[in-house]
Amino acid sequence: MQEFKSYLNQLSDHEFSEVVDFYMEYLQDGGFETYEACVAELGTPKQLARKVLADYSIRLLDAPEKEKATMRSRVQQSTTQVHTIWLIVLAILSTPLTIPLGIAVLATLFxxxxxGAxxxxxxxxxxxxxxxxAVVVLGIGIAIIGQSLSTGLFYIGGAxxxxxxxxxxxxxxxxxxxxxxHVTLSFSQWLYSKLNRKNRAEERRDQK
Amino acid sequence: MAIQVSSELLDGCVLAILTDQDYYGYALTQRVQQAIKVSESTMYPVLRRLKKNGWLTTYDEPYQGRNRRYYQITSDGRAHLAEIRTDWVTFKAGIDSMMGDEQDHG
Known part of the structure; x- marks a missing residue:
């Protein structure tokens, strides 16, 4: 749990305590007392934290437009998007996958x-x-304007x-x-949702 | 079963479960998992979204020296559930008209 908390430091204080309380309560109610039992239920702290962060960022982007506008300017939004892409990559990297699928996904993402880059x-x-x-041509134009007015003007004009x-x-x-x-982000979101579906199915199959 | 449940449907399922009684996180997750396959980490975002939209409220109740957070549906939540139900019935009828099987189990 300590480890889980340490990965979540990007969240706001309120969000942070909500998430931590939720999973803390979940583990206590479920009677998962040892570290191993908790990991079996929710995955390693790192995996869970990355999932939470990825879900959290996706939700922020899904928030209604007006809310987004008040939350941050457009430039910040781009930064957030890049940040989200990065979180999704981390989330994908930390989910256990079959090797061929993993390689395919990583190759595609890469x-x-x-x-994009x-x-x-x-x-x-x-x-x-x-x-x-343009700057160089401007310089040349100014330099030779003394020798030939027309050529100098031509260069300056062009620049x-x-x-x-x-x-x-x-x-x-x-x-x-x-x-x-934005396109890159949508693609990675799409990939993330695809993967999640695969994962849930696999998790359940393994447990039954 | 590999069909992914959309977040709208998950909202509907959770709200429908909460119409019977209030649940706490773990019990609610178990209840959903009896019926459909969702991972444990799916439930938190769902609950958070529902709460943010005012479709449910939470209250804490002491239990064995700690707090349990219970989730309770609001009247807005009930209205929203009715909407989702309508959408779902339409959607289901559409899919059934194409894919409904010969045994006709409804």
Missing amino acids: AVFVA AIVFSIVVTIIALLFA IASLGLFLICVPVINWFIRGVI
Whole structure:
């Protein structure tokens, strides 16, 4: 139980005591007194804690829009989403799975994350390159404006135009990156629910 | 049985169980598990959601030197249960019309 508590430190105080009370009472009522009996019923403290945290984050995301809006700004929301993806990965990692299924799931997850990260990364690199190029061209334009007014103006104009283009693109890119994160999150939520179904069935089969 | 029970249905089942009497966490979990296959860690999120929506309330009662948290359905909960029941009847009829078997056990 101590161990379980130590894994739950991310929850708010109120939430924390509710969860702990619930499982404490559950174990006492069920007469699970030894550590082994508790683990047999609920899994190791780590597994249980990860399940609780994953469920908790999913629930937060499922909360109605208006509630979400008051809870945090959009940027924070993206951070929370990334955080949730991470929790789901941990939850999946800590659930006992048959090896082939486990490998398949991990491979799929890994592929999706790499793809998502690659897309985000390439966009960021493109932006930085564009920005850099624009700044360099601006510098060149200013440098040679003394020698040739028309060439200098041409460079400066080009640079300012691409900076403008960049500024127009920023919200679009921002939206796109958020979309990628969101899709990745939905996918891992879906995978998590699929896995959970498998697990419950397996657990019950083993007990009967 | 590998059909996953949706959270709506779990809400309905728990609320229906609570219409008979108040339950505490462990007994409630046992009661649900007699009928369908759910893992122990599924129940907490369900109860929390129901409470948050005002469909049930909790009260503590001392038991052997500690507290037991009992869950009690509210009138909102009863109304919500009626809604879920209606949805379920419609849903069940739909599935039965396609999958209902020859023995016709209802």
